[in-house]
Amino acid sequence: MTEQQIKRVVIAGGGTAGWMTAAALAKMLMPAGVSVTLVESEAIGTVGVGEATIPPITKFNTQLGIDEHTFVRETQATFKLGIEFADWGGLGERYFHPFGRYGFDLEGVEFHQYWSRLKSLGDEHGLADYSLNTLAAYAGKFLRPELDHGAVIGQLGYAYHFDAGLYAAFLRRFAEGLGVTRIEGRIEEVEQDSASGLITALSLDHDRRIEGDLFIDCTGFRGLLIDGAMGSAHKDWSHWLPCNRAVAVACEKQGDPLPYTRSTAREAGWQWRIPLQHRTGNGYVYCDEHLSAEQAEETLLGSLDGAPVSSPNHLRFRTGHREEFWVGNCVAIGLSSGFLEPLESTSIHLIHMGIAKLVSLFPRSTDAPVERAEYNRLMTDDFTHVRDFLILHYKATKRDDSPFWDYVREMDIPDSLAGKLELLKSQGRFFKYDAELFDVTSWLAVAEGQGWGPQGFNPIASGLSEANLKRSLSNMRASYAKAAQVMPTHQAYIDRFCKAAPISFATEPA
Amino acid sequence: MSAERILVRGTPVQAGVIGAYLASRWLAAGRALELAIDPEDNTAAPFVTRPSIHRLHGEIGLPTDQLFARCGGSPVLAAEAQTADGSSVQLPFSAFGVPRGGLEFHQYWLRASRLSEQADLTEFSLSLALQNAAHKPPLAQLAQLPVEFGIAFDRAAYGNALLSFAKAGGASVVESGNEQEQDADLVIQCSPDAGAPKWHGQELTIALESDIPGLEWHHLSSAARRFASLAAPLSNCAPEQAEWTRLAVAENERVADMRELLSINDPLASSRPALQRKAEVFVACGRIPTEDYEVFTPPEWLAALWARGVRPRRSDRMAERLPDAQLLDWLDQLRGQIASLTRQVQAA
Structure with missing residues (x-):
C-alpha cells in the first residue's frame, strides 16, 4: 500500500461539525505544516444540531482562544445551568439536572x-x-x-444555548482567519485509489477536484464519505433508544431567557425548549411507531411559548454509531459518525470529543492502523457511556x-x-x-x-x-x-x- | 454484643494499614474491629508507599511528618523494578520534563532528537534526578517542588505505629491464633499467595504483590478505602461485594500488564490485549493510552516502555509547532534547570 504523508486535510461539509473541526485543526495543526480545506455547499441545508451544550464546550472555546463574551454576542447565546426534566418520572413530576455539584x-x-x-x-x-x-x-x-x-x-458549572447556524458562521470567520480555505461546491463523487481504497480526492460540480491526504466526513446523516465510499456499517441501538424522528421549530421568545433547557416528556418521546437571546428553539423527539409526524407537529405547535418564526423541520434519524468512525484515511465527525438523541445535549460534545481524539492521534501518514484502532475504541466508549x-x-x-x-x-x-x-x-x-x-x-x-x-x-x-x-x-x-x-x-x-x-x-x- | 464484627489477618504493617483506615472510617457504635497479627514478618525490605499515602494519611488524620521521623522514613520519587534480564528500571511518579501547549514533553524530545543528538529522556526527569541524588531533600522542601513522592518506612516501626493508631481508634489487636474467628461477620485476609482479590461471603481476600515497590501499599490502601467507600450492612451486600471484586480485579489486570512489560522480550507481541495496545499506540505516535482503573501513572508507563526498548516511530505533529531553534534552546534550558535545582536541593 502506498504510504501518503498527511499534509492536506479536507473537510467535507460545513455546519457545526465541519467548522468546529476546521477551527480546531487550524489552531492546533496548521502551525505544524498541515493545510486545512473545507468544502461546503450553501445549497445543502445543515441540520443545525445542538443549540444546547454541556460544560466541556467552554474548554473547547478556551482552547481555541475565543473570547466568551464575543462568542455569546455573536451567536445569540444564553447561559445554561442545567436541564429541567418535566413528566419523566411520572406525570406532574419535575426535577433539575444541574451542571454544578451538590453540596x-x-x-x-x-x-x-x-x-x-x-x-x-x-x-x-x-x-x-x-x-x-x-x-x-x-x-x-x-x-x-x-x-x-x-x-x-x-461550584457553579455552566454551558450555553446558542444558535448553531451562527456558531458555525462564527467559527468559519475564526478558521478562515487562521488560514483555512473554504470552497463553495457540491460534492459529486468521492474518488478512491483502486488498490488501497483510500480516498484521493473529492470531485465537485463544475469539474473541480479537491485532493487531500486525510478526509473528514462532516456531511451529516448522509455520511457521504464514511458510508457511501468507505462502507462503515451502522451499529443500531434503537432497541434501547427507540425515538427515531424529530420535528423542530423556533418561536418568538417570551420574557427574559431562562438559564436552562427544559425537557418535557410527551406521549411518545419528549420535547425540548431552548431559550436564546433572539428566539426560543423547540423540538419534539419521538418514535414513529407510536406517533405520526402530523400528531407530533400538532403537539409541538400547540405548546410553544410564542408564535412560530420558522416552518417545522422534520428529521429522521437512527440511534447508534458507525462500527468504525475512522476507516482508511477518512474520519467521520458529527452526525455522520453516529447519533444519540439530544436529551442530555451531547451532540456538540461528541463532535468535540471526535476532534480532541483526532488531534491527539493525528497520523503522520495514511498508513496509521494503530491510531485508527485506538480512535475507534475511544469513540465507541464515549458513545456507549452516553x-x-x-x-x-x-x-x-x-x-x-x-x-x-x-x-x-x-x-x-x-x-x-x-x-x-x-x-x-x-x-x-x-x-x-x-x-x-x-x-x-x-x-x-x-x-x-x-x-x-x-x-x-x-x-x-x-x-x-x-x-x-x-x-x-x-x-x-x-x-x-x-x-x-x-x-x-x-x-x-x-x-x-x-x-x-x-x-x-x-x-x-x- | 456488636452488630457487626470484622476480623483482619496479616503482618503488623498489613493489618496496620487496613486497621488504621477502618478504625477511622468504618468503626462506629455497634461495630467491632479485631486485628489478628502474624508476628512472623521476616521481610527485611522497607515498606514503600506511593504518593497516594499523603491523601490517605490526610483522610484519617495521621501526621505524616511525625511518622516520617519516627519510622525511619525516606522519600521515594520513583519505584525501582527488576526486568527479566536482571537489569532494573526506575518508574518515576512525576512527568518527564514539562508539558507544553497540551502536549507531553517526550513528544518534543522525540522531535529534538531527530534534529540533533540529545541527552537521554531520563535526564529530563526531576524525579529521577532527586531520587538518584546522594541526599534526599527534607519533606518540607519536597512539598514545594513539582514532584510527586511516596515514602519508604521501616516496616516494623510503621506497622507498629499504625496498629497503635488503630487501637486508639477502638480496634482490638491480638496475636494470630488468639482471635475469635467464629464471631466475625467478615474476615479480611491479607495474603501474598491469594492469586486474585475477592470479596465473597464472609471473606475478603487482598492479594498482595510486592515485586514492584509500592504495590503492597497500593493493594492494602485501595482495598481498605474501597471497602469503606462501599461499606454496606455486612449481612446484605451482594452488589457491593461484586463491585469491590470487579474493581480490584480490574486493577490487578493493569498491574499484570506492567509485570508482563517488564518481563517479556517483545511487548508488541504480548498476549495481553491492553498491554499490546499500549505498546502499539506508543510505537505508532508516542501516546500512551490509559485503561480504566490504572494503577501506574503515565510517567511510569513511559519509563517502563522506554527501558524495555519500545520507541515511538514518530513524534506528535503538534510538536512541530515549535521552531527548531526554539525547541533545542528550550530543551537545553530545561536540562540546565533540573541540574541546577538538584544542586540547590543538595546544598540546602
Missing part, C-alpha cells in the same frame, strides 16, 4: 451520603436545596464564576399512560447500566469510568429525580453526630440560598456583558 463533601465522605442519612431521619430537603445551579436557574440568575468568588459560587445515561431516563419511569412508556419502562437494559443502577439504588454508590462523561451528580440527579435514588447511605456517613449533621447541612442550604440571592439575573448579566444585536425574523436568512 460539599465532609470528612472525606461524599455529600450525598450525608444527604441520604438526613433524609432517612425524616428531613425533607431535596438535593436541589444543595445545588447553587438549581437555585440560581429557577431564580433566573447567572454569574460567571471567577477565582475570587469563593467556594460556593465556584447511551447508558440516556437509557436511564427512559427506564427509570413510572409512566404507564402510553404504549411508548410501557415499552421503555419494561425493556431490557445493557448489563453495564444494570450493574451501575443496582449500586446507585442500594446506597448511592457510584464508580465512574475514567473516560465517562457524566459524574455522580448527573446520575444522582436523574435517578433521584425519577424515583430511583439511593435507598440507603454509606455507614461512614454515620460518623457525624446527628446534631452536627443537621447543622452542617443547614449551613450549606443557607449558603447556597444566599449566593443565589446575590447573583444578578441572567438577563442583567447578558445586558451588562454580552448582549447580542437584535435580529428581525422578517429579514433573517433561512
Whole structure:
C-alpha cells in the first residue's frame, strides 16, 4: 500500500461539525505544516444540531482562544445551568439536572451520603436545596464564576444555548482567519485509489477536484464519505433508544431567557425548549411507531411559548454509531459518525470529543492502523457511556399512560447500566469510568429525580453526630440560598456583558 | 454484643494499614474491629508507599511528618523494578520534563532528537534526578517542588505505629491464633499467595504483590478505602461485594500488564490485549493510552516502555509547532534547570 504523508486535510461539509473541526485543526495543526480545506455547499441545508451544550464546550472555546463574551454576542447565546426534566418520572413530576455539584463533601465522605442519612431521619430537603445551579436557574440568575468568588459560587458549572447556524458562521470567520480555505461546491463523487481504497480526492460540480491526504466526513446523516465510499456499517441501538424522528421549530421568545433547557416528556418521546437571546428553539423527539409526524407537529405547535418564526423541520434519524468512525484515511465527525438523541445535549460534545481524539492521534501518514484502532475504541466508549445515561431516563419511569412508556419502562437494559443502577439504588454508590462523561451528580440527579435514588447511605456517613449533621447541612442550604440571592439575573448579566444585536425574523436568512 | 464484627489477618504493617483506615472510617457504635497479627514478618525490605499515602494519611488524620521521623522514613520519587534480564528500571511518579501547549514533553524530545543528538529522556526527569541524588531533600522542601513522592518506612516501626493508631481508634489487636474467628461477620485476609482479590461471603481476600515497590501499599490502601467507600450492612451486600471484586480485579489486570512489560522480550507481541495496545499506540505516535482503573501513572508507563526498548516511530505533529531553534534552546534550558535545582536541593 502506498504510504501518503498527511499534509492536506479536507473537510467535507460545513455546519457545526465541519467548522468546529476546521477551527480546531487550524489552531492546533496548521502551525505544524498541515493545510486545512473545507468544502461546503450553501445549497445543502445543515441540520443545525445542538443549540444546547454541556460544560466541556467552554474548554473547547478556551482552547481555541475565543473570547466568551464575543462568542455569546455573536451567536445569540444564553447561559445554561442545567436541564429541567418535566413528566419523566411520572406525570406532574419535575426535577433539575444541574451542571454544578451538590453540596460539599465532609470528612472525606461524599455529600450525598450525608444527604441520604438526613433524609432517612425524616428531613425533607431535596438535593436541589444543595445545588447553587438549581437555585440560581429557577431564580433566573447567572454569574460567571471567577477565582475570587469563593467556594460556593465556584461550584457553579455552566454551558450555553446558542444558535448553531451562527456558531458555525462564527467559527468559519475564526478558521478562515487562521488560514483555512473554504470552497463553495457540491460534492459529486468521492474518488478512491483502486488498490488501497483510500480516498484521493473529492470531485465537485463544475469539474473541480479537491485532493487531500486525510478526509473528514462532516456531511451529516448522509455520511457521504464514511458510508457511501468507505462502507462503515451502522451499529443500531434503537432497541434501547427507540425515538427515531424529530420535528423542530423556533418561536418568538417570551420574557427574559431562562438559564436552562427544559425537557418535557410527551406521549411518545419528549420535547425540548431552548431559550436564546433572539428566539426560543423547540423540538419534539419521538418514535414513529407510536406517533405520526402530523400528531407530533400538532403537539409541538400547540405548546410553544410564542408564535412560530420558522416552518417545522422534520428529521429522521437512527440511534447508534458507525462500527468504525475512522476507516482508511477518512474520519467521520458529527452526525455522520453516529447519533444519540439530544436529551442530555451531547451532540456538540461528541463532535468535540471526535476532534480532541483526532488531534491527539493525528497520523503522520495514511498508513496509521494503530491510531485508527485506538480512535475507534475511544469513540465507541464515549458513545456507549452516553447511551447508558440516556437509557436511564427512559427506564427509570413510572409512566404507564402510553404504549411508548410501557415499552421503555419494561425493556431490557445493557448489563453495564444494570450493574451501575443496582449500586446507585442500594446506597448511592457510584464508580465512574475514567473516560465517562457524566459524574455522580448527573446520575444522582436523574435517578433521584425519577424515583430511583439511593435507598440507603454509606455507614461512614454515620460518623457525624446527628446534631452536627443537621447543622452542617443547614449551613450549606443557607449558603447556597444566599449566593443565589446575590447573583444578578441572567438577563442583567447578558445586558451588562454580552448582549447580542437584535435580529428581525422578517429579514433573517433561512 | 456488636452488630457487626470484622476480623483482619496479616503482618503488623498489613493489618496496620487496613486497621488504621477502618478504625477511622468504618468503626462506629455497634461495630467491632479485631486485628489478628502474624508476628512472623521476616521481610527485611522497607515498606514503600506511593504518593497516594499523603491523601490517605490526610483522610484519617495521621501526621505524616511525625511518622516520617519516627519510622525511619525516606522519600521515594520513583519505584525501582527488576526486568527479566536482571537489569532494573526506575518508574518515576512525576512527568518527564514539562508539558507544553497540551502536549507531553517526550513528544518534543522525540522531535529534538531527530534534529540533533540529545541527552537521554531520563535526564529530563526531576524525579529521577532527586531520587538518584546522594541526599534526599527534607519533606518540607519536597512539598514545594513539582514532584510527586511516596515514602519508604521501616516496616516494623510503621506497622507498629499504625496498629497503635488503630487501637486508639477502638480496634482490638491480638496475636494470630488468639482471635475469635467464629464471631466475625467478615474476615479480611491479607495474603501474598491469594492469586486474585475477592470479596465473597464472609471473606475478603487482598492479594498482595510486592515485586514492584509500592504495590503492597497500593493493594492494602485501595482495598481498605474501597471497602469503606462501599461499606454496606455486612449481612446484605451482594452488589457491593461484586463491585469491590470487579474493581480490584480490574486493577490487578493493569498491574499484570506492567509485570508482563517488564518481563517479556517483545511487548508488541504480548498476549495481553491492553498491554499490546499500549505498546502499539506508543510505537505508532508516542501516546500512551490509559485503561480504566490504572494503577501506574503515565510517567511510569513511559519509563517502563522506554527501558524495555519500545520507541515511538514518530513524534506528535503538534510538536512541530515549535521552531527548531526554539525547541533545542528550550530543551537545553530545561536540562540546565533540573541540574541546577538538584544542586540547590543538595546544598540546602
